[in-house]
Amino acid sequence: MTNAGDGEWGWLVNPAAALPGQAVPGAGVLSADGLRQAKAEISSWDDYAPTPLHHLSGLAAELGFADIIYKDESARFELQSFKALGGAYAVLRQAQSYLQDRLGKAIAIADIRAGDYRRQLQDWTVCTATDGNHGRSVAWGTRMVGCRAIIYIHATVSEGRKQAMEGFGAEVRRIDGNYDDSVRLAAVDADAAGWIVVSDTSWPGYEAIPTDVMHGYMLMAEEAIAQLAGQRPSHVFLQGGVGGMAAAVAATCDLHWGADRPCIIIAEPSEAACLYATADAGRPVVVPGDLDTLMAGLAAGEVSPLAWRVLQDVGDGFVHLPDRDVPPLMRKLAHGIGGDVAVVAGESAVCGLAAAIRLRANPQAAAAFGLDDASRILIFGSEGATDPVLYNEIVTAA
Ligand SMILES: Cc1ncc(COP(=O)(O)O)c(C=O)c1O
Incomplete structure (x- = not known):
């Protein structure tokens, strides 16, 4: 079922998604x-701790849900995004x-982090492209191991995000x-220069x-499932750039709950809705243009084929x-509604929650996804x- 909306927004039920009880090949x-x-x-990294899981019951009451469960990645290491878990690890x-x-011998990552191989790694170069958070994670990882990082950013990545990567010692090239x-x-360039691409x-x-x-x-999702202590959310809302985060969380839900998994909904900015276009077409579709959106972390026009195989x-x-959905929601979370804890949610963090609000307020969409007063929705504040x-x-x- 598709609802083209008014052009400003839209939603669709994925006709190809596995039905409850069916095997999920892509997972x-x-x-x-x-x-x-x-x-x-x-x-085992310094300062590792699961990020908090908040119950935003004041906001849930205002919006017509039984509960909003918010996994708060603003507390993820010093990087303040879930991306810390991916690029640096890779x-x-x-x-x-x-x-x-x-x-020619087995080497423990712990010894690399301890600095035992800095001499051998000082001229080894890692390269990536980013709209901000992935590059920061890669730069952080290269600082841990003591090698070079060369990071490509596109025209509209903010100066603040560029400087954050440079702060970890990366050379940042704006294209x-x-x-x-940039990808x-x-x-x-990495192929020509013999650098390793960590994308x-x-x-x-x-x-x-x-x-x-x-x-x-996936560790973010596993933490959340452990923190839920046996309670299963009815819906999970996930924002998508290339789809990597959404696929990782969806696959973890599938591993944990199997056919009994929650309903999984992926949200994107209208300016860069490549996953939506891909789901609509049933095959990877490229969204062209400058992809300019306030939700900078989601500004991708091409899906990751690997992620799509899961999604x-x-x-x-x-x-x-x-984009206009974003600032009021960031403010709402920053102030806390009805006694809720105040949450620092960046521009890309609120996209999934914004989708939940839009779907809940639209009777046809709410019925299609079974969203109602009894829904307990899980949000990843990325x-x-x-x-x-x-x-x-x-x-x-x-
Ligand atoms: C804060 C934030 N949320 C979500 C995403 C989406 O992740 P993915 O590109 O893996 O879909 C990104 C990507 O950079 C991001 O920075």
Whole structure:
């Protein structure tokens, strides 16, 4: 079922999603073993702790839900986004395999982090493209191992986000064009220069590293499931850029609940709705243009094929919505409604919640997804104030 909305927003029920009780072929792209390995590594990093899970019952009452359960990634290490779990983890895995090949012996990642191989790694170079948070994670990871980072950003990535990556010692190169152009250029330049690409998106023939990245993201979902202590949400709302985060969470839900999993809905900015367009067409579709959206972390026009293989089976619904939904919701969360804890939610963090609000207020959509007063919705607040200047401007605006 599709509702083209008024052009400003739209929603669709994925006709290809597995029905309850059906096998989910795509979910096998990501594995319990991959998650176990990511958890063993990441949980041994300094300052690791599961991020908080808040129950926003005041907001839930206002919006007509039984509960809004908010996984708060603003507290994720010093990076303030879930992306800390992916790029940095993949850098460490790549450093390990580079050293093992070069030195011909087994090497523990813990020893790389301890600085035992800094000399061998100082000229090894990691490259990526980013709209902000992934690059920050990669730069953080390269600082942990002591190698070089060269990071490509597109025209509209904010200065604050650029400087945050430079603060971890990365060389940041701004290109003309959009996010997808930066991904392509990074891959071409890395190939010519012999750098290793650590991307959060995949393309044909390049899947192993983004798989590591997504296994890292799965830890966020596993933490949330453990914090739910046996309670199953009715719906999970996930914002999508290339789809990596949504696929990682959806796959973790599938591993944990199987056919009894919650209804999974993916939300994007209308300016960069490549997952929506892909679900609508039933095959990967490229969204062209400058992809300019306030939700900077979601400004992708091409899906990750790896992520799509999961989401085509496990993504029950897709929504796109306008930027104007974002600032009021950030302010609402910042102030806390009806005694709720105040939450620092960045521009890209609120997209899933904005979708829940739009669907709940639309009788046809609410009925299609079974959203009502009894719904207990799980939201992944994927970033905090990752650009503090922009965040403060938005939250303090009248
Ligand atoms: C804060 C935030 N949320 C969500 C996403 C979406 O992640 P993905 O591109 O894996 O779909 C991103 C991507 O950069 C992000 O920065």
